[in-house]
Amino acid sequence: MMTEEKYLSVSILTTYLKRKFDLDPYLKKVYLTGEISNFRMRPNTHQYFSIKDNQSKINVVMFKSAFQKLKFTPEEGMKVLIEGHVSIYPPTGSYQFYIDSMQPDGIGALYAAYEQLKSKLISEGIFSADKKEIPKFPDKLAVITSPSGSVIQDIITTVKRRYPKCQIVLFPAIVQGEKAKDSLIRAIQQIKQTHLEFDTVIVGRGGGSIEDLWPFNEEQVVRQLFELDIPIISSVGHETDTTLSDLVADVRAATPTAAAEIATPNLPDVINYLTQARSRVYQSISKELAYRKQSLVNLTDNPFLKNPGRIYEQQLQLVDQLSNRLHQTVNQIVKKKSYQFEIIGQQIDGKLLSQRISHYQMLVDNQERQLTYYFRQLLNQQLARVQYAMNQLDALSPLNTMNRGYTYTEDSQGQLIKTVAELSANQQLIVHYQDGSAIVDVREIKKENKDD
Incomplete structure (x- = not known):
């Protein structure tokens, strides 16, 4: 009996330690600085995340009343200054920091590196390059993820359910930790070097902190994905997480299941669509055949087609009438013009015509004499101008000067x-x-002095 009294229950020990924490004056008001980690916004409720530095991490709680007083939105990797107290949470026996107030204190190292690399890649146009279209009916899918995680299982289950004819090839990779970057690069290069022709590549992993997802923010990984000439669907982290691999991918999916749904069609929907399309085509062809059949019947019953000669009988009669009318009209015109010419011939007097010809001949001769006179006058003027110009040139000619004894x-x-x-x-x-x-x-040689 005495031996049993030496042992404490877990609850008693936890209560004792909690009381020690609560009564410790140094833990009632603590000022702390660090980076926000594992932050997920929970609307209209308390917030649970972590504060860390290079060596340690502590879980924190910020109740709804305190969180509503913030004038900024906390973000992953943000460096902050917080005030609060330390206590123990009895159900788990873990100690945690209860935040009373919080304010930003710069940006965490990983977040700053993320923004810097993002700005660099944006300036190079990597994220704004034309996105490749995801094939609607793929034959082969390449998946880069951990072979032991739930991501590959979700993708396999979804593809089998939606489009079982599609083949899935896993390129296993480490998706967290120091070795993850090189592992991801090797997987991407294996896809490039394989002889298989993949329609789409899915890159995925589950959620986590910015540290957990950091391999997908590595510059070499992003550039390897950018150089891949196969459409890429990225499903890294939760929907609120955005890695640089998400930005370089052709499509981003919120979950691995969503990625598989984007990569493959739903076979029952496809079959239903084809069935409906076949029905519509059948109905359309049936209507067209019925219309053509009725048109053929109508043509067969047409009296003109039964006796084609009737079509042009009336036209022949009309042509005869028009021909007769044309001959009559031409004869009338010819007679009228002949009568007019006869009247004009009678009006013309031969003697008067001869006088008119003589008159116009005199006018022509007179005009010819005047033109000859004016032409001679113009010619004389031009000859005078030419002679004047020759005299001017002769006066300026060096030869003329030499004729006067100059050398x-x-x-x-x-x-x-x-x-x-x-x-x-x-x-x-x-x-x-x-x-x-x-x-x-x-x-x-004799020189003359001009001044003399």
């Missing part, structure tokens, strides 16, 4: 000599006259 001199190279400054003793020159030239030697 010009060149050196042996053919350069014109303008002044005695260009001469030298014993230099050979060529002197040009009006009727020839002479070669001379310079014996003496």
Whole structure:
């Protein structure tokens, strides 16, 4: 009996420790700084998440009344300053921090790295590139995920239910931790190198903190996905999580099940659609055949088609009537014009016509004389202008100047000599006259002073 009294129950120990926490003056008002982790917004209720630094992490609780006083929206990776107290939660026996107030204190390291890499890739146009269309009836799906997680099971179950003819090929990869980045890259490269032709690639994993999902934010992983020429569906984390792999993918799905639904058609729906389409085509063809059949009956019963000669009997009669009318009209016109010509011929007097011809001949002769006179006058004026221009040119001609006894001199190279400054003793020159030239030697050079 005494031995049993030495042992405490779990509840008694937890209550004792909780009382110690609650009475400790150092734990009643604690100021804490760290990064928000595992944050999931819960509308209109209490918020449960974690605060961490490089070495430790603590669970925190922020009741609805305190959370409603915040003037900002907490985000994953955000560095914050919080005030509150520490206590123990008896049902689990774990200690946790109860937040009374919270304010931002910069941005956490992972979140900052995420935003920086995101801005870099946006500037390169990776996220804005044209998205590839997901095939409607795939034959093969490639899945990159953990082989032991629930993601691959959800995808297999959904594909078998919706479109069982589609083949699923798993490319196993580590989706969390330090080795995850290289594992994901190897899986993507295996898809590129395989001889199989995949219609769509699904990349997925379950939810988690920003640290858990970080391999899908690695730059090398994002670039490998971008270079893949197969349509990609990303299903990483929960719907509120957005990784850079989600942004580079062609389609983002909220869950692995949703990814499988996007990648495959629902076979019962397809069969139902084809059945309805076949029925519509059958009805359309039946209506068309019935219409054509009735048209054929109508044509067969047409009296004109039964006796085609009746179609053009009336037309032949009309042609005869029009031909007769045309001949009558032509004869009337010919008679009328002949009568008019006869009247005009009677009105024309031969003598009067001869006088008119003589008159117009005189006018023509007169005009011809005037034109000849004016042409000669114009020609004389132009000749006078030409002679004047020739006199002007002759006055300016160098040959005319040489006719008056002038000459010009060149050196042996053919350069014109303008002044005695260009001469030298014993230099050979060529002197040009009006009727020839002479070669001379310079014996003496005399300069004249113009000032004298």
